[in-house]
Amino acid sequence: MTSKSGTNPTAKLTIVGLGASAGGLDALATFFRHLPVDTGMAFVLVSHLDPTHASILSEILQRTTTMPVVEVTDRMTVAANRVHVIPPNRDMTLRQGALHLSLPEQPHGQRLPIDTFFLSLALECGASAIGIVLSGTGSDGTLGLRAITGAGGIGLVQDPASAQYDGMPTSAINAGAATHVVTPELMPDALQAHIRYPNIASEPPPAPATISGMNQILLLLRTGTGHDFSGYKKSTIGRRIERRQTLHGIEDITHYARYLKEHPVEIQALFRELLINVTSFFRDPEAFVTLKKEVLPQILDGKPPDYVVRLWVTGCATGEEAYSIAIILREVMEESGRQLKTQFYATDLDDDAIAIARAGFYPLTIAQDVSPERLGHFFVKEDNGYRVKKEVREMVVFATQNVIKDPPFTKMDLVSCRNLMIYLETEVQNRLIPAFHYALKPGGILFLSPSESIGGHTELFSPLNRKWKFYRTSPSIASARAMLASGLSWTTGTANKPPVDVMSKTKETNIAELTRRALVQSFAPVAVMTDHKGDILYVHGDTSLYLRPPPGQATLNAVEMAHEGLQLELRSALNQAVTQATPTLEREVSFMVGQEVRRVSLGVRPLPTAEPGLGLILISFQEMPAVVASDKPVRRRRAGGSVDRTRIEELERDLTYTRENLQATIEEQQSSNEELKSTNEELQSTNEELQSTNEELETSKEELQSVNEELITVNAELQAKIEQLAGMQNDMKNLLDNINVGTIFLDDRLAIRRFTREAAKVYRLLASDVGRPLSDIKSDLDDEDLLAKAHTVIETLIPYERELRTIGGDWYLTRIQPYRTLDNVIDGVVITFANVSARVAAEMAEQEGHDIAESIVDGVDKPMLVLDDAFAVIFASNLFYRSFKLSPGETRGRLIYSLENGTWDDPALREVLENVLPKQQSFDDFVMSQHKMRLSGRRIVCKSSARPLILLTFEDDTVP
Incomplete structure (x- = not known):
């Protein structure tokens, strides 16, 4: 899939899938x-959500x-x-x-949305894909994460x-799908490290x-x-190998091969890197x-007091699983009151892991996997x-x-091999299963992990x-044959024995073998x-x-x-040898081969073996000479005449009849066997139906588990929303309590929704x-019908x-x-005081x-004016208006020089006034000849604004 430019649009973008x-x-x-905010990565989150609930x-x-x-x-990009x-x-x-x-194809409860996305992410992005699996129940995400890591991500x-x-x-x-197991707070560091040292397999060599x-x-x-x-x-x-290459900054695998050859120490480091030690105590608790x-009770049942219980744990890593089985075994023996001897072997390829297992010391975190009772009893x-x-x-x-x-x-009673074969190719797995069968006693138990199985070796185990993958061995020598044919190194290891021992033992073995062959052939x-x-x-x-x-x-x-x-x-x-363990020796049997009658001495012997339960039978055939007519019967026939001949014919007829009856009986027996087979097939069909019903019940259980996960997710979302709303409510309460404004919230019927404590000073409100x-509710307001105003606001949406x-x-x-909701719906009013x-x-x-000031000014018998710093009139006394026959509209706000149509515009007056404010001077007895008035001026300051003003008073110049 390519873009228009011919390249994959996600090739340069690192996409991180989170499940x-x-x-x-x-x-x-x-x-x-x-x-960090600017990582350059895209994050895609897949979670288990309730399909009927908005997230x-x-x-x-x-x-x-x-x-x-x-x-x-x-189709979002x-x-x-x-x-x-x-x-x-x-x-x-x-x-x-x-x-x-797309709509899910699987029914609710069986969906694996994380696996679905991770698989597509691995297919689309290959080595640049990153998958993250976080908390959750079940196994969703495992297959998808394995696909991502398998693609090089x-x-x-x-x-x-x-x-x-x-x-x-x-x-x-x-x-085995995890390349890093870390806590969520450390995952960003791992992502940043991946960006700094990208996966070198993203551009593999040919x-x-x-x-x-x-x-x-x-x-x-x-x-x-x-x-x-x-x-x-x-x-x-x-x-x-790629991790080691990244550590040394080597991009080409062939160059790394040369580096290994030149640095033998790196071979040991790579060897340690390849060893996988992932284990824990009582992993899969239900299995234990x-x-x-x-x-274990079946293994110990009926064993004599001197019996030695033999167990083997393969791939034991640091020993947690081996000790878990040992603890279980001790508990079973203590509860049953039987203390049998044990031979318990635990093996692994890693010397360091074996050293840890022998020490038996583990961190405090094992308390999460081991119950307090077991910690106190066994640790x-x-x-x-x-x-x-x-x-x-x-x-x-x-x-x-x-x-x-x-x-x-x-001769093991129990072999445990858990999570080892998942790292091995199918061919090696098919060699190990017969080896485990060979290692077990007849009726022994093989214990595998839920991710493993016996594959096609159903003839070896039931x-x-x-x-929980417990298998019992079936009687068969096929495992020994399979192991000899498989070419395991230890089956041909005798070639490495010392030459002297080999030669001496070979000579003894050859003599014995020649003797045996001669006796058998003869x-x-x-x-x-x-x-x-x-x-x-x-x-x-x-x-x-x-x-x-x-x-x-x-x-x-x-x-x-048989003929x-x-x-x-x-x-x-x-049948007698198998059911009763009784041999049949030298039974003479006659049978027809064409027209010839043959006689054979038949022997059927059950063989005692070192491993009871194999059920080996030896069937031998020893030919006997045919019956030759002797002289005695001839003489009898001659002496007896026709009477002997008649008797012989009668016996032959009886023999023929008996054989026919026997043949009919055999056919009836075969018919009965076929009917039994048919009945058995019906029983198997019934068993399959029951198994199908059981699978349906398991599916229902999985569905319920999925629904429970979705409910947990929804509950977590709602809990977070509740916490958010609680915080908002606390903020709102503190806001309303601290602004000291009385507030009453009313619905569209003017019923009280809530109110603040300040509102109780206006209306006599209680919490109830x-x-x-x-x-x-009674109001303390004087003659004001607020409810009518509130109705008007709801109808007109005009605030009051x-x-x-x-x-x-x-x-x-x-x-x-008006009270407006987030959806812009009017749902009442808000009244504030x-x-x-x-x-x-x-x-x-x-x-x-x-x-009062105006009254005082009007009581003075002199006209007065107050000018600002621009010589505009800001106040005039009533006596001024009467003396000069001016109105307030003709006076206030106008320059003094423009009064009476500019008759006050006197250069001498300008000079006097302009010296008052800047020089903080005053003047007296300035004569206004056109009005026959004497003018006095003082500089004053307004207390509220600190603005300088000029106070002018007028006196009649005609008065002596």
């Missing part, structure tokens, strides 16, 4: 809180980051520095740089210890060079460490409950952790072993518990070795006289291959009045404002405004002072 479920909201908030996840996350957080719409959140009831995939939404998994629900992180870790480089590295590892990693999955090895209640607490008690440590023998290369232990009858079903395992001699391939489908069953007349006796003797009509006085003499600025008593009092005092 979260139950409990993931806190982890997401922590992650984005520690993430507020985007709104919640927006408070933790300044990056835009958007809910995805179909992925953008850097943006968080894309999946909407409810949708599956989401990435194609050509755009997010495509990286997989970050939340440390299960920091997750509210560790199901999803633990599943991803157990599947395939032949890659294969050649990988082969060189594997050869160097085998030479330097003695361990062959060619059977490990190439994706696992490749990722770890099954081990304690069902499996000793030290300064920085817990140490397994000595009696438990002495139960387990830890040893270094390569399970692929070294011979297995034998399931004991399908869910004296042993023709024979076949079969299992308890009659299937041939080994043939000695020429059996063509007694056995031949029947027509139809090929078979190796001895009974079905007619021999089948009945062989079937009866075989919420919900009552405001008309029921007025200063009103209470009975007590206080003044309030009253405002009535702001106390303005102090301002009104000040205004009244100021007005009173002004009135």
Whole structure:
């Protein structure tokens, strides 16, 4: 898929997929809180959401980051520095740089939206893809994360210890899909490191060079460490090689192969990198409950007091699983009152891990996996952790072993191999399963992880518990044959023995073998070795006289291959040997081969073996000479005459009749067997139906679990919303309490929604009045019908404002405004009361002072004017208006020089006035000849504004 320019639109953009479920909201908030804003990456969040509930996840996350957080719409282009959140009831995939939404195909409860997106992310982005799995239950995200890491990307998994629900992180870790296991606050650092040191596999060299480089590295590892990693999955090895390359700044795998050859120390470092030590105590707790209640009691049942219980844990890593099984075994023996001897082996390839296991010291965090009772009973607490008690440590023998290369232990009651085969190729897995069967006693138990199975080796094991992968061995020698044919190194290891021992033992073995062969060829009858079903395992001699391939489908069953007349006796003797362990020796049987009658001495012997339960049967055929007519019967026939002849004919007829009846009986028996087979098939069909019903119940359980996860997610979102609303309510309360403004919120029926404490000074309100009509409450306002005004505001949407006085003499600025919701719907009114008593009092005092001043001025018998610094009139006394016959409109605000149409514009007056303010002077007795008035002037200052003014007084010049 390419863009118009011919390149993948996501090639240069790093896309980070985040998968979260139950409990993931806190982890997401922590992650984005520690993430830089400008990373250049795009983040796509997939969570388990209730399909019927609108999600507020985007709104919640927006408070933790300044990056835009958007809910995805179909075909939305992925953008850097943006968080894309999946909407409810949708599956989401990435194609050509755009997010495509679709309705889920799986029923509710079985959906895996995280896997769906991660798989498309791996396909689209390849090595540049990054997947993150956070808190959640179930296993969603595991398959997708494995696809991302398999494509060369990286997989970050939340440390299960920091997750509210560790199901999803633990599943991803157990599947080997995690390249980093860290807490959410450390994940941004891991992402930044990935950007600084990008995945060198994003631009791989040509395939032949890659294969050649990988082969060189594997050869160097085998030479330097003695361990062959060619059977490990190439994706696992490749990722770890890339990490070492990145550490040394080497981009080409062939160059790294040369670096390994030149630096032997790096071979050991790479070897340690390839070893995978991921384990924990009682991993999959329900599996260990099954081990304690069902499996171990079956192993110990009926064992004599001197019996030695043998157990083997392969790939034990640092020993947690081995000690877990040892603890379970001790508990079972203590509860049953039986103390049997044990031989417990735990092996691993890693010497360092074995050293840790032998010490038996583990960090304090194991308390999350081990119950307090077991911690107290089987561990000793030290300064920085817990140490397994000595009696438990002495139960387990830890040893270094390569399970692929070294011979297995034998005669084991239990073999545990959990999460080892998931790292191995299928071919190696098919070699290990027969090896485990060979190591187990008949009826022994194989314990695997939920991610592993016995594959196609159903003939070696029968399931004991399908869910938790317990298998019981089936009687078969096929495992020994498979191991010999597989070419395991230890099966041909005798070539490395000292030459002297080999030569001496070879000579002894050759003499014994020659003797045995001579005796067998000369004296042993023709024979076949079969299992308890009659299937041939080994043939000695020429059996063509007694056995031949029947027509139809090929078979190796001895009974079905026997000649007619021999089948009945062989079937009866075989059944007797299997059911009663009774041999059949030298039974003479006659049968027809064409027209010839043959006689054979038949022997069927059950063989005692070192491993009871294999059910080996030895069937031998020894030919007997045919009956030759002697002289005695001839003489009798001659003597007896026709009487003997008649008797012989009668006996022959009886023999023929008996044979016919026997044949009919056999046919009836076969018919009965077919009916039984049909009945068995019906029972199997019924069993399949029951199994289908059980699967449906499991599906229902998964659906309920999914619904529970969605409810947890919704609850987390609602809890965050509640906390947000609680914070807003606290802010609103403090705001209303501190602005000292009385506020009453009324609905459209003028009923009280809420009010502030200041409003109780105007209306006599109590907390119990919420919900009552405001008309029921007495007001302290003087004769003002606010409710009518409120109705008018609701109808006209025109705010109302007025200063009103209470009975007590206080003044309030009253405002009535419409109450608007976020959707711009008018849903009532808001009435506010702001106390303005102090301002009104000040205004009244100021007005009173002004009135007094005017009264005083009017009482003076001289006309007066007050000019500002621009010589404009700002005040004139009433006597001035009367003396000069001017009105206030003709005087106030006008320049003194423009009064009476400019007759006051006198140069001498200008000079006098302009010297008053700048020089802070005064003058007296300035004569205005046109009015016959004497003028006096003084500089004064306004106290409120500190503005300089000029006060002019006039006197009649005619008065002496």
